[in-house]
Amino acid sequence: MSRKGCPDEYPITLIINGYEIAVFQLTKYDLIDWAYGYLFSEGFIQDASDIEAIHIDEEMGAIHVSLHSHFDEEQVFSKKKHYTAGCGRGVTFFSMTDVKNFAKVSSNKKYELSYLLKKRSEFAQNSSLYLETGGMHGACMVEEDGMMTIREDIGRHNAVDKIIGCALRKGLSPERLILLTTGRVSYEMLSKAAKFGFPVIGSRTAATKQAVQLAKFLNLEVIGYLRGKMATIYTSAGRVNNDLTQEIDFERSIEGGN
Structure with missing residues (x-):
């Protein structure tokens, strides 16, 4: 073993x-x-x-x-x-x-759900610290040309800060970037994404009720449970098109606690 x-x-x-x-x-x-x-x-x-x-x-x-x-x-x-x-x-x-006083996110860039799932898989395959330890969180920035930048940390919010810092240092505009994360999308993680201006945030796991409410208010698209050929699209900003044959849980209500 x-x-x-x-x-x-x-x-x-x-x-x-x-x-x-x-x-x-x-x-x-x-x-x-x-x-x-x-x-x-x-x-x-x-x-x-x-x-x-x-x-x-x-x-x-x-x-x-x-x-x-x-x-x-x-x-x-x-x-x-x-x-x-x-x-x-x-x-x-x-x-x-x-x-709630942050500027609302503005982007007209649209993505196929299959593309997000593909990038999420590539993210997992290239998370070296997680593969080495099995105990790391990661965040990934996908640029318009498909280029991926991965940052890892013991804390999921720390990994997101590392990605935001990388984007700032490279002088990237957020409007055509995707943020992927391994961790739960909580209110503080959503606030970080909104502050920088990421229009789309995807996770391999869930988003909290408070995060989804905030995302709807600030016009972010939030996709959870990006695994294999499944996903949950929590919001309705219209930036993600379901091009898969199977039914995807779209705008799943979180009011009832799922």
């Missing part, structure tokens, strides 16, 4: 302009991408150019970020922290009320 290795996680402190923000459980890969993505998701930066420098101190377990402009630490720390659900403890300073 083959034995997989154990997934790694480390406590890493995020420090911005000398102020300690929080301690996160992270996997030590693509930490610069994570820092860009987390800072954008939480509103510390609006663009990659807002960051002057990043230094990763592996010995002390810290990420030091210097921003070009001063940020109001009193305003940040006066906000209530919301600890995220799931593995890899995280924290967000956005409440549901804050997220």
Whole structure:
């Protein structure tokens, strides 16, 4: 019987302009991408150019970020922290009320469901840390030409932040990108996708009721249970066409708890 290795996680402190923000459980890969993505998701930066420098101190377990402009630490720390659900403890300073004020997502790009299933399969086949350990989450960005970028972490929301950070650093516009994830689509994950502007988010598992309600409000398309030749399309933004012969669970009602 083959034995997989154990997934790694480390406590890493995020420090911005000398102020300690929080301690996160992270996997030590693509930490610069994570820092860009987390800072954008939480509103510390609006663009990659807002960051002057990043230094990763592996010995002390810290990420030091210097921003070009001063940020109001009193305003940040006066906000209530919301600890995220799931593995890899995280924290967000956005409440549901804050997220509802995000700009609604705009994109006229449409996709065949078979294409999303194909990309989801390729994502799984190329998730090296998961294949090595069996205990990692992943996020995948699919560009218009089909090019895929994969980031992995012990925490599903951390993996999404890494993908957002990668997209920011590459200067990509979100309108024609797809976000795929291995984890449950919860409200905080949906908020990250909405903040960046991904029009479509797909997962191998479920979306929560709060996430779907928020997706409908912000005009995101959410597809769950992308496995083999099955899927659940939770929303009705019209960006995904079911081109498969079998019946797909379309706009499944979550009001009754499924």
